[in-house]
Amino acid sequence: MKKAALITGASSGIGAATAKEYAKNGYFVYLMGRNKERLQEVALKCRNGASLMSCDVTDTPALNKRLEEMLTTKIHRIEVVVNNAGIYETHSIEGGLDDVWARQMEVNLMVPVRIVRAFFPYFKEQGLGSIVNIASTLGLRPTGSTSAYSASKAAMINWTQSLALEGGAFQIRANCVCPGIIDTPIHQFHGLAENEKAKVLDSLRNLQPLGRIGSAEDVAKAAYFLGSDLSGWTTGAILSVDGGINLK
Numbered sequence: 292m293k294k295a296a297l298i299t300g301a302s303s304g305i306g307a308a309t310a311k312e313y314a315k316n317g318y319f320v321y322l323m324g325r326n327k328e329r330l331q332e333v334a335l336k337c338r339n340g341a342s343l344m345s346c347d348v349t350d351t352p353a354l355n356k357r358l359e360e361m362l363t364t365k366i367h368r369i370e371v372v373v374n375n376a377g378i379y380e381t382h383s384i385e386g387g388l389d390d391v392w393a394r395q396m397e398v399n400l401m402v403p404v405r406i407v408r409a410f411f412p413y414f415k416e417q418g419l420g421s422i423v424n425i426a427s428t429l430g431l432r433p434t435g436s437t438s439a440y441s442a443s444k445a446a447m448i449n450w451t452q453s454l455a456l457e458g459g460a461f462q463i464r465a466n467c468v469c470p471g472i473i474d475t476p477i478h479q480f481h482g483l484a485e486n487e488k489a490k491v492l493d494s495l496r497n498l499q500p501l502g503r504i505g506s507a508e509d510v511a512k513a514a515y516f517l518g519s520d521l522s523g524w525t526t527g528a529i530l531s532v533d534g535g536i537n538l539k
């Protein structure tokens with residue numbers, strides 16, 4: 292059976308780059324996201340085979356149906372789950388109403404919790420599994436106006452270490468990538484006209500000791516390293532991929 296990886300949020304940004312990185316390294320990839328056309332475009336670039344798992348991950352019955360399809364079909368040996376789908380909203384403390392918190396806690400934390408809960412028995416039976424959670428440097432050091440998002444990512448980091456502790460006896464590893472500022476559609480500046488975008492990138496450059504913001508591919512390489520057996524003796528790690536931004 293071919294080894295396989297599930298990547299959530301594979302229709303865009305970091306998830307799309309991560310899917311391509313796994314495919315390049317011989318994995319069959321399960322691509323989860325809402326936008327079918329963009330998932331299809333990513334699938335076309337994954338030469339080792341891809342299956343589209345289109346669904347809104349907050350629609351729990353739809354998510355469960357997709358998970359069941361993957362876990363019962365057993366065409367491939369799923370070794371890796373990359374919990375990458377996420378949303379980012381800025382707000383003041385007073386503006387952080389229940390729905391703002393609920394949305395971000397749901398997509399960024401509870402959906403990964405549900406996915407891993409479904410995968411744990413499968414990984415236990417297989418005697419092998421690797422979970423990569425895409426958190427954020429904001430989960431390590433928050434900024435103003437990102438409190439709900441930062442708290443959701445801080446919880447994800449902490450949860451990753453619980454997974455590593457409980458999963459270790461079954462050879463289930465769990466690790467976390469904390470990206471810094473990455474040029475993806477999650478940021479409004481991503482889609483700006485070239486000259487406007489250049490101005491924004493210039494203003495962000497010096498925040499990083501390495502002198503630039505990151506690309507989706509920078510993060511994808513780390514997500515591949517932590518998911519694959521390149522990091523076979525690493526679990527509970529929190530890897531910042533951020534150009535050094537949190538050192539400043």
Ligand SMILES: NC(=O)c1ccc[n+]([C@@H]2O[C@H](COP(=O)([O-])OP(=O)(O)OC[C@H]3O[C@@H](n4cnc5c(N)ncnc54)[C@H](OP(=O)(O)O)[C@@H]3O)[C@@H](O)[C@H]2O)c1
Nearest residue numbers: 300302303304305324325326347348376377427473475477
């Ligand atoms: N970019 C950064 O600077 C940065 C920094 C730190 C951490 N991160 C984290 O990296 C991860 C990926 O973000 P990105 O920057 O690549 O952003 P992005 O380009 O906006 O991608 C987000 C992905 O999440 C998916 N998604 C969101 N809500 C969903 C839902 N309800 N159901 C199904 N899929 C959903 C989107 O799918 P559809 O479009 O198909 O709905 C999309 O594929 C996120 O967890 C984010 O918090 C990003």
